Amino acid sequence: MPAIDLLIPTYNRPQALAVTLTSLCAQTCQDFRVTVSDQSDDLDLENVSSIQAVLRVLEAHGTAPQILKHLPRRGIAEQRQFLLEQAKAPYVLFLDDDVLLEPWVLALLLETIQREGCGFVGNPLMGLSYSDDVRPDEHQPFTPWQGRVQPEILTKGTPEWERWRLHNAANPLHLQEKFGFTPEQPCTYHVAWVAGCVLFDRAKLLAVGGFNFWHELPLESCGEDVLVQQRVMKHYGGCGVLPSGAYHQELPTTIGDRTVNAPNLLPV
Template sequence: MPAIDLLIPTYNRPHALAVTLTGLCAQTCQDFRVTVSDQSDDLNLETVGTIQAVLRVLDAHGHAPQILKHLPRRGIAEQRQFLLEQATAPYVLFLDDDVLLEPWVLELLLTTLQREGCGFVGNPMVGLSYRDDVRPAEHQPFTPWQGRVQPETLEKDTPQWERWRLHNAANPLHLQEKFGFTPQRPCTYHVAWVAGCVLFDRTKLLDVGGFHFWRDLPPQSCGEDVLAQQRVMKRYGGCGVLPSGAYHQELPTTLSDRTHDAPNLLAV
């Protein structure tokens, strides 16, 4: 059994998915397998040559990649729960289909989570088109953890909730450059949540219910990752880690309807 089940939900993004999968081929941590849940409308990913080429490389490296067609669409929370149910490894990495990883990211996430013993650790996405857009300090509410990561509960309309601003644009890149964080000298820090690249302790995620709450949400809902992370954070703690080696491809979202936000509809 691998240490990590790497889980990727995808929808109508074959070219972005090919880039994301390519970023997995040269990871310094090779102890993972790859499962993709595909909900594309009229597209068979088995016919996309670029994706199949990368899958062959991953298979040659022993990562047993599989693409599972998962229809009908019942919302992103249900898709994540479906992926979670395929996993058996001690750790699960939820990776969006439009994120390109540096080779050291999986190793950094795994060693951090094992050292901290918390519920999750995330590598924030960086939008490199914002590299020269340095935001003011109030948009970078950066608080490193002192000691090991501990459980915490966040409430809206508090300073802690405003940590979400930390992951906008290229803020993570500017912070790691400012403080000199490297894969050899990383830093864990307080988060509200982390999007796009999050490693969970699978048992701890299951203990708070995983994404089973999808049944209580409309199919068009969003924010399922926020709710799941905050439930894990409340019981087991969670953190971000810098430096970030997760680069957002900066494509338009496939979840354009933001009306039904899971944290507004269900309790942490």
């Protein structure tokens, strides 16, 4: 049994997925296995040679990758729940299909969640096209944890909710450069939520119901990750950790209609 089940939902992004999978090959922590849930319309990833080449390397590393065709599409929350139901490891990492990771990311996330004993730890995504776009006003909510991570309840309209601005553009990059955070000297900090690269304690995620609220949402909806993290934070706590080694490929979203937001429809 690996320590981490690494779960990747994907939809019509074979090139981006190949990049994401490639970044897993050089992880210093190889104690994981990869499961991809593919909802691509007219494409079979088993016929994409670049993806198959990477999967063979991962298999040679002992990470037991698999791609599962999962149709029909019932929304991203249902796709995440499907992936969660495949997992058996004590920790699950939900990784978007357009993220490039530094080699130390999985090790840092695993070490952090095991030390803190919280519900989730996230590495915020950075868009390096914004590396010269410094936004000091959006850095204001940055608050390192003092002591171990504890449960929190966040409410919209409060200063704590504004922590989401920390993850805009390249803000994580500028924060870690300002304070000198490194993989050897990391910093856990308060978050509203983290997108794209989040490691959960699987038992704690299941205890709040996972993503089984998917049937209460319309097909085109978003914010399912925000709602889940809010529920986990309420009972078990959650945090971000810097430095981040998670880079966004800065592709257009595959969820075209983002007007229906799960936290606006369902209670924490």
